[in-house]
Amino acid sequence: MSTDPLQIAIDHFRNGRLTEADNAFNAVLLSNPDNIDALNIGGMTLFKLGRHDDAVKRLQQALGLNAKNPGVLMNLGMVQRDRGLIDAAEECFAAALDLDPENELISNTLDSLHRQPITGAPGALQGAHAPERQIYMSATVSLLSDRPSPLNILEIGSYMGASAITWAKALDKLYDGPGSLTCVDPWDGSGDAGYQADVRGALESETAYNVFRHNISTCPDAVPVLVQRGTSRDILPNLETASFDIVYVDGSHLSADVQYDLQEGDRLLADDGILCGDDLELQAHECDLAFARNNSETDFIADPKTGRKYHPGVTIAVFDFLGTVSAFSGFWAMRKMLEGYQPVDFQTASGIFPTHWPAEFVELAKQAVVRDGYLANIVD
Ligand SMILES: C[S@@+](CC[C@H](N)C(=O)[O-])C[C@H]1O[C@@H](n2cnc3c(N)ncnc32)[C@H](O)[C@@H]1O
Structure with missing residues (x-):
């Protein structure tokens, strides 16, 4: 094992021990502030820790020492991309390619910059612990595949657009006709106060918002967002009453907000449309209901009955408005019928893979859908 402090820091980084790596790079830089490798890889450590502004400072310091280092330029480009600064990222990748024109990694990265969604920004993949929800969302569109066009979807809460792309792709692939997606979000942190610091920071x-704008630019052209x-x-x-076929x-x-969204969502939803949502990890009959009611204005908390973390505000609002609902790994959906809202099932439905998510999540989603057995099939 190496005793070189820089090598030790790099080993921590390579093995994903990011806090240890950060401490070790800081120690190296204390004694040698101009160590370009410590600035470069230390910068990427900060990036992986979600500290994007600090990462930029450190990488710019490295470029101050050598502005013609393609590796540092590439790294800075990646960080700028995930901050939603696409032009700045493009500048970095182009400068790196000028210096190293034969490098395929650089040319491919530059080439795909405008076409690939950004999924590495803080919290960009909401619900990453259950990526199969994206497949169930797409299956919801397939349940309405015979509905007269246009098929209009309303999404309340879009953040960086990972779910918006899922809706747009599902419309494109699973619905034969024109459709649209409307995304509502303040994108400024003025909504729910309970978000984690990185999500709050990205909103504020x-x-x-910048990442969202970029990400929706990668949606299929046929679907207006x-x-x-x-x-x-x-x-x-x-928004016009009964003008949507799916409201997500x-x-x-927080319970009062979700209640509002459900009531307004119901007004905006056409007959036979589907009201659905995210973050229903536990339904009322599964958790300690009194505890959930007492904490319904808290974002995320552990349920004393099951020990599982969940969103009590979602549990309470959905229960009070709809009762027990059809739910699939935290995604829930109900169909608006003459006799009232009815559960949906996906036994005749098709889903699509969320290929805009990194491959490891697509694989996890696939395994979960096969395990759950709710879906008729998944199409590519
Ligand atoms: C959980 S994230 C949405 C994730 C997104 N649907 C996805 O899966 O990628 C919640 C989003 O809701 C937004 N939000 C919070 N309160 C809101 C409100 N009252 N109305 C609309 N959006 C709200 C936040 O700004 C944040 O971007």
């Missing part, structure tokens, strides 16, 4: 700094910036209370009252509730997790 415009990173989330309409962007409505504001909370659901600002925007939904201005994934904004604030």
Whole structure:
């Protein structure tokens, strides 16, 4: 084992021990502030820790020592990309390619910059512990595949657009006709106050909005994405009654807000359409209901009955509005029928893989869907 402090720091980084790596790079830089490798890989450590602004500073320091280092330029480009600064990223990748024109990794990265969604920004993959939800969302579109066009989807809470791309791709692949997606979000942190610091920071700094804009630019051309910036209370009252076929509730997790979104969602949903949402890890009959009610204005907390972490505000609002619902790994959906909302099942439905997510998540999603057995099939 190496005793060289820089090598030790690099080993920590390579093995994913990011906090140890950060401490070790800091120690190296204390004694040698101009160590370009410590600045470069130390910068990428900060990036992986979600500290994007600090990462930029450190990589720029490295470039101050050698502005013609293609590796540092590539790294800075990756960080700028995940901050949603696509032009700055492009500049870095182009400069790196000028210095190393035969390098395929650089040319491929530059080439795909505008076509690939950004999924590495803080919290960009919401619900990453259950990526199969994306497949169930797409299956919801397939349940409405015979519905007259256009098929209009409303998404409340879009963040960086990972779910919006899922809806747009599902419309494109599983619905034969024109459709649209409307995304409502303030993208400024003024919604639910309970988000983790990295998500809050991304919302407050415009990173989330910039990444969202980039990500929806990668949606299929055939699907118009309409962007409505504001909370659901600002925007939904201005939308036409019964003008949507699917309403997806994934904004604030606090009970009063979710209740509002469900009530307005119901008004906006056409007959026979589907009201659905995210973050229903536990239903009322599965958790300690009294505890959930007492904590319904808390974002995320552990349920004393099961020990599982869940969103009590979602549990309570969904239960009070709809009772027990059909739910699939935290994604829930109900169909608006004359006799009231009815459960859906996916036994005749098709889903698609969320190929805009990194490959490891697509694989996990696939395994979960096969294990759950809710779906008729998955199409490519
Ligand atoms: C869980 S994230 C949405 C994740 C996104 N659907 C996805 O899967 O990629 C929640 C989003 O809801 C937004 N939000 C919070 N309160 C809201 C409200 N009252 N109305 C609309 N959006 C809200 C936040 O700004 C945040 O971007």
